[in-house]
Amino acid sequence: MKPTSKDSSWEMDLPVFSATPKHEAYDVVIIGGATMGACTAWFLASNPDFKGKVLVVEPDPTFSKAQTGASNNCMRQQFANPINVKIGQYAAEFVRNFRENLGGDPNVPELSIRNFGYLYLSDNADLTKVLQRDQSVQEECGAGTRMVAPQEIADAYPF
Numbered sequence: 001m002k003p004t005s006k007d008s009s010w011e012m013d014l015p016v017f018s019a020t021p022k023h024e025a026y027d028v029v030i031i032g033g034a035t036m037g038a039c040t041a042w043f044l045a046s047n048p049d050f051k052g053k054v055l056v057v058e059p060d061p062t063f064s065k066a067q068t069g070a071s072n073n074c075m076r077q078q079f080a081n082p083i084n085v086k087i088g089q090y091a092a093e094f095v096r097n098f099r100e101n102l103g104g105d106p107n108v109p110e111l112s113i114r115n116f117g118y119l120y121l122s123d124n125a126d127l128t129k130v131l132q133r134d135q136s137v138q139e140e141c142g143a144g145t146r147m148v149a150p151q152e153i154a155d156a157y158p159f
């Protein structure tokens, strides 16, 4: 099965989808092949310490009902937990060099990233404290987030 679309410019001619599994048995079977399933499969299969076989079961290779297709595709670093900040940074770096990270295959599209910020607003002291604490965590992880005062926002965005 191949994905179909009116706009075929994104299509890849890769023999990745098959109606029947290639092997009789698998070490890992992943149910759902959208972003989580595909990433899990790819990272597992590309790990040199993993010697097993991976099967991804996906009934809809067009991903028409998957959340992945509906996503805004934003990768942020505004998290309270350092691990999540680092995951966001890793994801951005991975997508920035997508083709290279997937082995350099020319059939893999280069993905473009548009950089713009998230603006978290607070209207009370308690939330401001939480945002300040989170921002310190993000800064320690090397994220470029910063606190901005109301006047600074008004000056930067006068509309």
Ligand SMILES: Cc1cc2nc3c(=O)[nH]c(=O)nc-3n(C[C@H](O)[C@H](O)[C@H](O)COP(=O)(O)OP(=O)(O)OC[C@H]3O[C@@H](n4cnc5c(N)ncnc54)[C@H](O)[C@@H]3O)c2cc1C
Pocket: 031, 032, 033, 034, 035, 036, 037, 057, 058, 059, 060, 063, 065, 066, 067, 068, 069, 070, 071, 072, 073, 074, 075
């Ligand atoms: C409107 C919207 C905007 C979003 N924006 C962002 C964003 O900007 N940034 C961000 O990080 N996250 C965003 N998200 C969240 C993000 O899209 C999801 O967290 C992510 O796509 C979930 O991926 P998934 O692979 O777990 O699930 P899904 O993408 O939903 O994929 C599940 C897959 O499992 C398959 N499946 C289901 N049942 C079975 C079955 N029984 N057997 C086999 N296969 C099955 C489905 O066909 C589907 O392909 C957004 C979500 C939505 C809805």
